[in-house]
Amino acid sequence: MPPEPSPLSEGSQQPPVGRLVAQFLQERERDLARASRRTYRLALEQFAEACQMPVDQIQPLQIQTFLNGLKGRSFRNRAGQWVVPPASPATYNLKRLALQQFFEWAASRHYCQRPLPTEAIRAARLPARLPRDLDRMLLQRVLERAELHSLRYFSLIRILLECGLRAQELLDLCVQDFQLTPEGSLLEVRSGKGSKPRAVAVGERLADLIQAYLTEERGLYAPTDPLFVSRSRCPAYQGQPLSYDGLRHIVLKLTVDEPGQQTPHQFRHSFATLLLDRGVAPEHIQHLLGHTTAAMTMRYTQRANLRAAISRSREVLDQGLI
Numbered sequence: 001m002p003p004e005p006s007p008l009s010e011g012s013q014q015p016p017v018g019r020l021v022a023q024f025l026q027e028r029e030r031d032l033a034r035a036s037r038r039t040y041r042l043a044l045e046q047f048a049e050a051c052q053m054p055v056d057q058i059q060p061l062q063i064q065t066f067l068n069g070l071k072g073r074s075f076r077n078r079a080g081q082w083v084v085p086p087a088s089p090a091t092y093n094l095k096r097l098a099l100q101q102f103f104e105w106a107a108s109r110h111y112c113q114r115p116l117p118t119e120a121i122r123a124a125r126l127p128a129r130l131p132r133d134l135d136r137m138l139l140q141r142v143l144e145r146a147e148l149h150s151l152r153y154f155s156l157i158r159i160l161l162e163c164g165l166r167a168q169e170l171l172d173l174c175v176q177d178f179q180l181t182p183e184g185s186l187l188e189v190r191s192g193k194g195s196k197p198r199a200v201a202v203g204e205r206l207a208d209l210i211q212a213y214l215t216e217e218r219g220l221y222a223p224t225d226p227l228f229v230s231r232s233r234c235p236a237y238q239g240q241p242l243s244y245d246g247l248r249h250i251v252l253k254l255t256v257d258e259p260g261q262q263t264p265h266q267f268r269h270s271f272a273t274l275l276l277d278r279g280v281a282p283e284h285i286q287h288l289l290g291h292t293t294a295a296m297t298m299r300y301t302q303r304a305n306l307r308a309a310i311s312r313s314r315e316v317l318d319q320g321l322i
Contacts, residue, residue, distance in 0.1 A: 015111075017055050018048040024105050033191060035168045043095035044102055055103075056112040060120040063099060067092055067121065075261070089124035096121055133269040138258055145254045151213040153250060156228060158209060160264060163187055163200045164271035164289050167264040171242055176223035178202070178210055185210075189290065198290050 021044040029037055050069075051062050070087035087095075100118040107114055134142075139161065146153040159170060165187075172191040179186045185207035186199045202210070214221070218229075226241040237243075247264050255262040268289070275285050 016048075017051060017053065017058075018045075020055055020106060020111060021045060021048045021102065024102050028101070028105070033168070034172065039094050040098040040101070043098040046095075047099060055106050058112075058117050060117045063117050063121055067096060067099075070095060089126050092124040093126070096123060132266060133273045134262060134266050138255070138262075139270060141258070142254050142262075149254075151209065151217045152228065152231070153254070155206075155210055155213045156247070156250060157254065157267070158206050159187070160267035161271055162203060162206050164268050164275075165189060165200070166268060166290075167244055167247055169290075170264075171226075171228070171244060171247060173227040174224050175214065175218075175221050175227050178207075178214075178227065180207070196290060196292070198287065200288055 025037075025041055025044065028040070032040060047063075047066055050066050051058060053062075070092060072085040072087045072091065074082050074084045096118070099121075100116070103112065103116040103118050106112045107116060142157060143154070143161075146157040156170070159165060160167075165173075169189050169191055173187065173189075177188040177190065179188060185202035185204070187202055188197065188199055190197045218227075228242040230237045230240045230242050230246055232238055232246065237246075244264075251262055251264050272285055272289060275288070276282070
C-alpha cells in the first residue's frame with residue numbers, strides 16, 4: 001500500500017486557514033491559561049478572516065500587514081468623539097506570538113515549510129515604564145464608593161488592593177479558594193500566570209467582609225462555584241462567572257469622577273507599592289505577586305526610590321539650594 005501523501009504533497013489540497021486555526025486551538029487549549037486562550041483565539045480568528053489563503057502560501061508581508069492594522073480599545077476624547085488608536089506594542093507582541101505558535105504547529109503537522117513567515121517579523125519595542133499605581137486619596141475615595149454600593153463591589157476592590165491579584169486570577173477564584181485556617185485566612189490562587197499556584201494572606205477585616213458577602217449577597221452556591229458572578233441585566237450572562245469586561249466596568253463606574261482612566265491592574269501595582277512603603281522585603285512581595293524573577297518586583301523598588309528622591313529633593317528646594 002503506498003504511503004499517505006503529506007499535506008504538502010503535490011496535488012494535495014490545503015485546508016483553509018480558518019479550519020487549521022480551529023484545529024490548533026482545540027489541540028493547544030488545555031496548555032494555555034484562560035487569558036492566553038482568549039488572546040490566541042481572538043488573534044488567530046482575526047488573522048484567518050483577514051488572510052483567506054492556504055497556509056503554505058502566506059508570506060511575511062501578509063503577517064506584517066495584519067499586525068500593522070491592529071487597533072486598540074476605542075475611547076471618547078475631550079471633544080466627545082470616539083477615537084480608535086492603533087494597538088499597543090504589548091498587544092502587537094501578544095498577537096505576533098500567537099501567530100508564531102500557530103505556524104510552528106502548522107509546520108510540525110507538515111502544513112507549511114520552514115523558514116516560517118513569522119520568523120521575519122520583529123517584535124515591537126516596549127517602552128521602559130515603571131508600574132503606575134493609584135494615588136492614596138483616590139484609593140480611599142474608591143473604597144468609600146464601593147462600600148456604599150454593595151458588599152460585592154467592596155469585596156472585589158479590596159481583594160484587588162489587599163491581595164494584589166491579577167484580574168484573571170480574581171475572576172477565576174472559586175468559593176472554596178477562600179479558606180479559613182487556624183493561622184489566618186487565605187486565598188488559594190490556582191490559575192496564576194504560567195500555571196503557578198500560590199497562596200496569599202487575607203487580613204481579618206477582609207475575611208469578615210468576604211464572609212458577609214457570601215452570606216448576605218452571593219446567594220446559593222457550591223464550593224466549586226465562582227466567587228464572583230455576573231449581575232448583568234442580560235439573562236444569558238446572569239449567574240455566569242464575572243468577565244474581565246464586567247470587572248473593568250465596575251472599576252470605571254467607581255472611578256468615573258476621577259481624572260484619567262483607571263484599570264483593575266493598577267490596584268495590583270498599588271498593593272506592591274504600599275507594601276514596599278511599609279517596609280515589606282521585595283522577596284516577600286515577589287512571592288505574593290507570583291513573579292517568577294526578582295527583576296519583575298524590582299520595578300516597584302525603583303518606583304519607591306523615585307518617590308523618595310522626589311520627596312527629598314522637594315524638601316531641599318523648599319529650603320533653598322543656596
